[in-house]
Amino acid sequence: MAQAAETRKRGKTKQPAIDRDQLLQAYRMMLLIRRFEEKAGQLYGMGLIGGFCHLYIGQEAVVVGLQAASQPGDQIITSYRDHGHMLATGMDARGVMAELTGRAGGYSRGKGGSMHMFSKEKNFFGGHGIVGAQVSLGNGLAFSNWYRGNDHVSLTFFGEGASNQGQVYESFNLAALLKLPTVFVIENNRYGMGTSVERASASHDLSKNGSPWGIPGLQVDGMDVLAVREAGEQAMAWCRAAKGPFLLEVQTYRYRGHSMSDPARYRTREEVQAMRSQHDCIDNARHRLETMGVEDAAFKAIDDEVKAIIQDAADFAQTSPQPDESELFTDILLEG
Amino acid sequence: MATQILMPALSPTMTEGKLARWLKNVGDDVRAGDVIAEIETDKATMEVEAVDEGKLARILVEEGTEGVAVNTPIAELSNGADTSAPAARPAHPVAAVPAPVAQPVSIAQPMTAEDKDWGPTAPITVREALRDALAAELRRDPDVFLLGEEVAQYQGAYKISQGLLEEFGPKRIIDTPITEHGFAGMAVGAALNGLKPIVEFMTFNFSMQAMDQIINSAAKTLYMSGGQMGCPIVFRGPNGAASRVGAQHSQCFASWFAHIPGLKVLAPWSSADAKGLLRAAIRDPNPVVFLENEILYGQSFDCPTDEDFILPIGKAKIERTGTHVTIVAFSVMVGVAMQAAALLAEQGIEAEVVNLRSLRPLDTDTVVASVKKTNRLVTVEEGWPYAGIGAEVAMRVIEHAFDWLDAPPVRVNGADVPLPYAANLEKLALPQSAWVVDAVKKIV
Numbered sequence: 128m129a130q131a132a133e134t135r136k137r138g139k140t141k142q143p144a145i146d147r148d149q150l151l152q153a154y155r156m157m158l159l160i161r162r163f164e165e166k167a168g169q170l171y172g173m174g175l176i177g178g179f180c181h182l183y184i185g186q187e188a189v190v191v192g193l194q195a196a197s198q199p200g201d202q203i204i205t206s207y208r209d210h211g212h213m214l215a216t217g218m219d220a221r222g223v224m225a226e227l228t229g230r231a232g233g234y235s236r237g238k239g240g241s242m243h244m245f246s247k248e249k250n251f252f253g254g255h256g257i258v259g260a261q262v263s264l265g266n267g268l269a270f271s272n273w274y275r276g277n278d279h280v281s282l283t284f285f286g287e288g289a290s291n292q293g294q295v296y297e298s299f300n301l302a303a304l305l306k307l308p309t310v311f312v313i314e315n316n317r318y319g320m321g322t323s324v325e326r327a328s329a330s331h332d333l334s335k336n337g338s339p340w341g342i343p344g345l346q347v348d349g350m351d352v353l354a355v356r357e358a359g360e361q362a363m364a365w366c367r368a369a370k371g372p373f374l375l376e377v378q379t380y381r382y383r384g385h386s387m388s389d390p391a392r393y394r395t396r397e398e399v400q401a402m403r404s405q406h407d408c409i410d411n412a413r414h415r416l417e418t419m420g421v422e423d424a425a426f427k428a429i430d431d432e433v434k435a436i437i438q439d440a441a442d443f444a445q446t447s448p449q450p451d452e453s454e455l456f457t458d459i460l461l462e463g
Numbered sequence: 464m465a466t467q468i469l470m471p472a473l474s475p476t477m478t479e480g481k482l483a484r485w486l487k488n489v490g491d492d493v494r495a496g497d498v499i500a501e502i503e504t505d506k507a508t509m510e511v512e513a514v515d516e517g518k519l520a521r522i523l524v525e526e527g528t529e530g531v532a533v534n535t536p537i538a539e540l541s542n543g544a545d546t547s548a549p550a551a552r553p554a555h556p557v558a559a560v561p562a563p564v565a566q567p568v569s570i571a572q573p574m575t576a577e578d579k580d581w582g583p584t585a586p587i588t589v590r591e592a593l594r595d596a597l598a599a600e601l602r603r604d605p606d607v608f609l610l611g612e613e614v615a616q617y618q619g620a621y622k623i624s625q626g627l628l629e630e631f632g633p634k635r636i637i638d639t640p641i642t643e644h645g646f647a648g649m650a651v652g653a654a655l656n657g658l659k660p661i662v663e664f665m666t667f668n669f670s671m672q673a674m675d676q677i678i679n680s681a682a683k684t685l686y687m688s689g690g691q692m693g694c695p696i697v698f699r700g701p702n703g704a705a706s707r708v709g710a711q712h713s714q715c716f717a718s719w720f721a722h723i724p725g726l727k728v729l730a731p732w733s734s735a736d737a738k739g740l741l742r743a744a745i746r747d748p749n750p751v752v753f754l755e756n757e758i759l760y761g762q763s764f765d766c767p768t769d770e771d772f773i774l775p776i777g778k779a780k781i782e783r784t785g786t787h788v789t790i791v792a793f794s795v796m797v798g799v800a801m802q803a804a805a806l807l808a809e810q811g812i813e814a815e816v817v818n819l820r821s822l823r824p825l826d827t828d829t830v831v832a833s834v835k836k837t838n839r840l841v842t843v844e845e846g847w848p849y850a851g852i853g854a855e856v857a858m859r860v861i862e863h864a865f866d867w868l869d870a871p872p873v874r875v876n877g878a879d880v881p882l883p884y885a886a887n888l889e890k891l892a893l894p895q896s897a898w899v900v901d902a903v904k905k906i907v
């Protein structure tokens with residue numbers, strides 16, 4: 128714990144100068160994700176994106192805060208609600224959007240879709256459609272770090288709904304037993320489809336779910352990107368010090384439906400409105416930046432830049448050709 | 464009287480071992496549970512515990528002896544001793560075999576004896592048919608309950624359980640967390656103790672999380688318990704490709720489940736199939752895997768209105784009669800086969816379309832009788848060809864009607880790849896009526 132505390136202290140002394148730049152960067156990335164998702168929603172409405180499409184709007188601070196705390200070489204893995212994670216790792220908006228439209232220019236050349244994208248280069252391991260499955264896999268990424276003796280960590284994201292799956296607990300035990308550098312990140316957005324966390328989990332403080340195995344945990348305000356970053360630094364320092372896994376319950380909220388086809392009758396409009404207007408992570412960051420003296424022109428410049436990136440990605444995603452028909456039978460096995 | 468101590472087998476695969484060490488000497492008193500010797504095998508060193516009591520009278524195999532076969536006498540205990548235990552305790556008490564309780568595995572079920580004429584019909588969607596079947600059986604039998612993700616408050620992820628929470632309450636319509644392995648296992652346990660759970664998998668893709676409980680627990684317990692313990696349970700939900708949901712959410716599990724002895728596997732097409740077979744599945748005393756299809760949920764078909772309408776398990780249905788070729792299909796592919804048959808009719812080819820409805824048991828008689836009439840077979844399935852349902856159907860025809868075949872059977876199936884997301888590739892991967900037409904024209 129000593130090292131974690133030290134990191135935190137160091138974090139504090141860095142303020143405010145570095146935090147301002149970092150916060151500006153985080154703000155930009157959160158905005159990029161939000162605009163990306165809004166555009167994806169639009170394209171879905173136009174029939175250009177098919178199947179399931181799970182938007183990350185509202186939750187941007189979670190992945191952006193953790194990414195800010197991570198180091199190059201750390202791995203990331205998550206569920207189907209994955210567009211934000213990919214952008215945060217630096218994956219190209221064009222390639223992500225073109226995968227959503229199922230085109231040859233997509234990260235999986237159109238063969239994976241919204242839920243299944245990967246980037247070896249950015250250490251992004253997907254994009255998984257089966258609730259909970261990525262948790263065991265994330266543990267395996269951590270295992271590979273442990274095995275190789277490097278000091279990378281695996282950032283393993285999953286929902287509070289997924290946190291009830293048996294393999295999550297099996298992973299906790301394995302990670303604690305082998306002291307694997309896994310940061311388990313529960314993105315508690317309060318609902319798994321239409322089921323509220325209270326109706327799905329008898330545990331009320333999910334950050335303690337690893338306590339039988341001695342896994343330290345923290346509850347974090349997921350609408351505050353700096354709080355997420357700080358908790359992330361603490362968790363990753365713990366893992367890098369070879370002390371084993373760490374569990375973060377990041378409390379967040381999704382503004383949109385579970386997927387595009389969600390009637391959303393399980394919560395009130397007022398509840399959603401209250402979160403949007405009072406707790407929004409992008410508004411929060413902006414207010415803070417304003418008090419740090421960032422001026423309108425700077426925000427405007429970021430807005431314009433982001434808008435241009437998204438428009439370019441959307442254009443690319445519509446003009447990139449469909450995959451060649453021969454692709455149907457490729458990538459099933461490697462040459463042995 | 465002396466009791467022999469035999470060389471034990473300490474693992475299922477052990478046939479011999481080394482008697483490494485004696486921990487008792489001749490003349491020592493031995494109590495049940497005492498460690499008397501150590502044995503080494505190629506895998507491990509293990510301790511031998513005494514099962515009986517007495518005095519170690521003779522050592523028959525000296526320590527250090529290698530290759531001692533399992534069941535060789537290694538020592539003798541004399542039990543003339545002054546213990547208070549009854550002397551004549553049988554060395555190997557015969558396990559009390561409980562009499563099988565009346566839990567008949569009905570092969571012929573009276574209530575589903577034959578496909579009969581059920582009188583007037585009205586059009587309903589497959590979704591309504593399933594909902595009505597659930598409601599009817601929930602009303603009929605208080606031991607029936609439904610559990611799964613989003614089945615209650617949300618009214619079902621695909622709205623199959625619409626209105627059921629309202630009518631039957633939260634004790635019988637149960638929302639579960641996303642814990643397929645846990646809740647499927649819980650339901651199997653409840654079924655072993657006589658309740659009749661209906662487990663909804665939001666889609667069958669997620670049943671893989673629960674596969675062990677379906678196959679190792681639900682399907683095998685009746686056999687492993689010598690017929691004592693049946694498992695009256697239904698696993699149901701949408702199976703197969705939906706639309707553009709990618710590889711992990713689109714696959715047909717028909718041949719996976721149909722492979723398993725101890726399961727019944729049903730795959731309805733029409734509303735009547737859905738309603739009649741789901742009611743039969745719920746009443747069946749065995750584990751039934753009920754494979755629905757999301758694409759069909761919104762389709763309407765005529766369905767008998769008779770309140771008691773039910774169908775027999777294990778009976779295929781001839782959906783269209785013809786003389787030139789037999790097309791065997793199930794689930795959503797019956798529709799594709801029917802379209803193909805209509806196209807073929809325009810070209811003067813009369814196809815007979817067999818809707819399997821039940822994949823295990825498989826109605827071999829109906830298929831074989833049809834092929835004996837048409838002399839040609841085409842099978843259609845959405846799933847992969849390898850060890851698929853088409854392979855099974857074709858083999859049965861070869862076994863039972865080889866001499867009637869005028870051409871080799873042809874399979875139409877989904878492309879042998881994980882389902883791609885891209886619209887153009889997905890279309891190339893799933894069987895269409897034109898594929899069936901082509902397959903028929905190859906052999907007619």
Ligand SMILES: Cc1ncc(C[n+]2csc(CCOP(=O)(O)OP(=O)(O)O)c2C)c(N)n1
Nearest residue numbers: 208256257258286287288289318319320669
């Ligand atoms: C094993 C499995 N069961 C069910 C589903 C269907 N499903 C997809 S997402 C979801 C809810 C997950 O909720 P949560 O883990 O909280 O993540 P969130 O969607 O809120 O990000 C469900 C039930 C699935 N994909 N996989």
Ligand SMILES: [Mg+2]
Nearest residue numbers: 286287318319
């Ligand atoms: Mg959630």
